[in-house]
Amino acid sequence: MTFLRRLTQDRKASVVAGLIGLLIGASAMAFATGGGGVWKSAPDPDRGRVEKIVHAYLMEHPEVIPTAKRRLEERNVTKTIDAHRAGLETPFGSAWAGAKNADVVLVQFYDYACPYCHVSNRDVARLLGEDSKLKVVWRELPVLGEDSAAAAHLSLAAASQGRFREFHDRLFAAGRPSASARDAAAKAAGVTAQDGRAFDAEIDSNFEIARALQVSGTPAFVIGDRFLQGSVGYDALKEAIAEARKRGSA
DSSP states (O other): OOHHHHHHHHHHHHHHHHHHHHHHHHHHHHHHTSSTTOOOSSOOHHHHHHHHHHHHHHHHOTTHHHHHHHHHHHHHHHHHHHHHHHHHHSOSTTOEEEOTTOSEEEEEEEOTTOHHHHHHHHHHHHHHHHOTTEEEEEEEOOOSOHHHHHHHHHHHHHHHTTOHHHHHHHHHHHSSOOHHHHHHHHHHHTOOOOOGGGGHHHHHHHHHHHHHTTOOSSSEEEETTEEEESOOOHHHHHHHHHHHHHHHHO
C-alpha cells in the first residue's frame, strides 16, 4: 500500500470516527434529557439522522472499515497497556538492562524453549548496544512445557541474585533449555538454584498481563503504547522505539 493511499484511508477512518462520535453524542443528549437517567423510549431524531449518515458513508466507502477497526483495536491495546504499565515495566530483580532512567522501555515476554525468542534475543542485544537511552525488561512466559517452566524458575533465581543477564544469554546460547544446559548456564553465571515455588507469583502475574494483552505466544513485545506479537525483527523493534520516543517528546 502506498503512503498516499494509506493516508487517504486514515483520513476516511477519521471521518467515520467523527461520525460515530456524533452518534454517541446524540445518544448521550437523549439520555441526559430523558429524565431520571432513563433512556427515552421515543425515537431520537438526531440519533436517527446520524445513523443514516454513518450508514450511507460506510456503504459508499467500505474500504475504511478495516482501518477504523485497526484504530479501535490500537486504542484498546493502549488502554490495556496503560492499566498494566507498572507491572510491565517494573523488572523482577536484575531482569533488565540498559539505561536506568530510560526514555523508552522495551518489555519482552519470552520462553527459553522458543526458537523465535533466540532470534529476538540477538535483535534486542543489538538495540541495547546501539541505544544508550533504551531500557529492556524481560518477563518470563514459560508456555512450552516442563523445561520452559524449570528454566523460568532458574532464570528468576538468577534475577533475584543479580546475575540475570549472564544466565539469560548463556542459556539462550545453549539452545534447548535441557536440564544439563540449565545446570551449565547456572554454574557459569554463579547462580544458586532456589525453590521454584518462590517465583510462582511472578510467573502468575506475567500470565495475567499476557492474557489481558491477548498474547498468543512468544516472543511478544510492549514498547511505549505499542504491542508487537512474534519475532518481528530488528527493524520493526527499532521503528517502534523511535515512535515511542517521538510520542514521549511531543
